[in-house]
Amino acid sequence: RHPVEAARWRPVVFESDDWGSCESAPDDAAARRVARLWADHYQRERAGTSTLESPAGLERLFATLERFSGADGLPAVFTAFACVANPDFEAIRAAGFARYAWVGIDRGVPRGWERGDVAAGWRAGLARGVFAPEFHSFLHHVSPKSWMRLLNAAGRDGDLARALADLNVFSQGRHIPEYEGLNVREQAAQVKAGFDIFRKAVGYAPAAAVTSDAYPVTEVLWAVHGIRTVCLKNSTDHAGAVIVYHTKPWNNQDPYVPMGAYSALEDVVYLGRNAWLEKEPAAETHDAVRRLWAQGEPAVISTHRGHYASLRPELAQRGFARLEDLLGRLSADGARFLTSAELGDLYRQGWSLRAAGGRKILRKWDPEAEPIRLPDGCRALAGRPDRRRFEIDKTGLAALPPGDYELE
Numbered sequence: 001r002h003p004v005e006a007a008r009w010r011p012v013v014f015e016s017d018d019w020g021s022c023e024s025a026p027d028d029a030a031a032r033r034v035a036r037l038w039a040d041h042y043q044r045e046r047a048g049t050s051t052l053e054s055p056a057g058l059e060r061l062f063a064t065l066e067r068f069s070g071a072d073g074l075p076a077v078f079t080a081f082a083c084v085a086n087p088d089f090e091a092i093r094a095a096g097f098a099r100y101a102w103v104g105i106d107r108g109v110p111r112g113w114e115r116g117d118v119a120a121g122w123r124a125g126l127a128r129g130v131f132a133p134e135f136h137s138f139l140h141h142v143s144p145k146s147w148m149r150l151l152n153a154a155g156r157d158g159d160l161a162r163a164l165a166d167l168n169v170f171s172q173g174r175h176i177p178e179y180e181g182l183n184v185r186e187q188a189a190q191v192k193a194g195f196d197i198f199r200k201a202v203g204y205a206p207a208a209a210v211t212s213d214a215y216p217v218t219e220v221l222w223a224v225h226g227i228r229t230v231c232l233k234n235s236t237d238h239a240g241a242v243i244v245y246h247t248k249p250w251n252n253q254d255p256y257v258p259m260g261a262y263s264a265l266e267d268v269v270y271l272g273r274n275a276w277l278e279k280e281p282a283a284e285t286h287d288a289v290r291r292l293w294a295q296g297e298p299a300v301i302s303t304h305r306g307h308y309a310s311l312r313p314e315l316a317q318r319g320f321a322r323l324e325d326l327l328g329r330l331s332a333d334g335a336r337f338l339t340s341a342e343l344g345d346l347y348r349q350g351w352s353l354r355a356a357g358g359r360k361i362l363r364k365w366d367p368e369a370e371p372i373r374l375p376d377g378c379r380a381l382a383g384r385p386d387r388r389r390f391e392i393d394k395t396g397l398a399a400l401p402p403g404d405y406e407l408e
Helices: 028-042 055-066 089-094 118-127 144-151 155-166 184-202 216-224 282-294 313-332 340-349
Strands: 011-019 078-083 085-087 102-104 131-137 268-270 299-302 336-338 351-356 359-364 380-384 389-391 403-407
Touching: 011 131, 011 340, 028 155, 055 118, 055 131, 055 313, 078 118, 078 184, 085 184, 089 155, 102 184, 118 131, 118 184, 131 184, 131 340, 144 155, 184 216, 216 268, 268 340, 282 299, 282 313, 336 340, 340 351
Parallel strands: 011 078, 011 299, 011 336, 078 131
Antiparallel strands: 085 102, 351 359, 359 403, 380 389, 380 403
């Protein structure tokens, strides 16, 4: 792997999960009923308040990110891990729970969850350089195969699954591994279907993927479909202690894999998460980021969709306030805001290339970077933010000094 000098470049990646998922509750009335069902069966005090994002909520997020720039003059950006297929509840009920059916996010959402064109909202954020969708799941934390068994099961678990499905909800209030019960061919089919939907919805193939439900073969299948960076390979808290997910004993996480490690067999780079903006105060997250930089680590911050798309407006307001506070602190520190794919490529080859709001941004951070491949027609580079111009001659870019550049 190539070095990433965190103390010099001060990289920050915001990784945000669950975009596009219609899992917990489409509205307040459903949320109250779900809370009662979960309390009866799993001793949950209340249903999750995270709900599907709306175009208005996305616009608020995009405008917030655009207000804060990094040392390279580029706005803050979320790597938004997308859930691409939700159950077609109506079709499943009409079939008497005999077969599974889904609605790809490229075609919309299940009835009752309508908010507007979610995928168009993602593409708008992508065009503005503040929202970079990548692959999260086909069905979030639920195996379609296992869910169908529950829908046909006797007993209280089956009763719960059917009662939730009547509310157009598929989350069972507990983790059910997404690929549970699927053999390698079935996993391959599900991965392919998910990647096809992603490509149609977003306009490109994903380069990074994350889930805590992956089996070893899942990562191989991702890699076959073009994934270059596998995220959340492990996670640490703000004190540096490894976080072990006891509720997910099946997953393929590995606490011993260092940030930026490369797997030659799968041809992927591994990233972990080492900072958190979930319920933590912005000041605590900021202190953690500074410690990571001082230790030579980039900051990869976890912040879930539910903090910005919630059935409780006060929770969304609190989430946005924490985000604005942290972005202000990081911008003042001279942070550079990267996507997961950019950071993965910097570890992989010493340079990265990203389309960001109509620009193409090249980062060469390692003097010994692998040969840089630029799109045809590029004749010059302008340094960011100083705009110093570099002509591309026959000798190529081997002598290009480390820095951030915009293609001309």
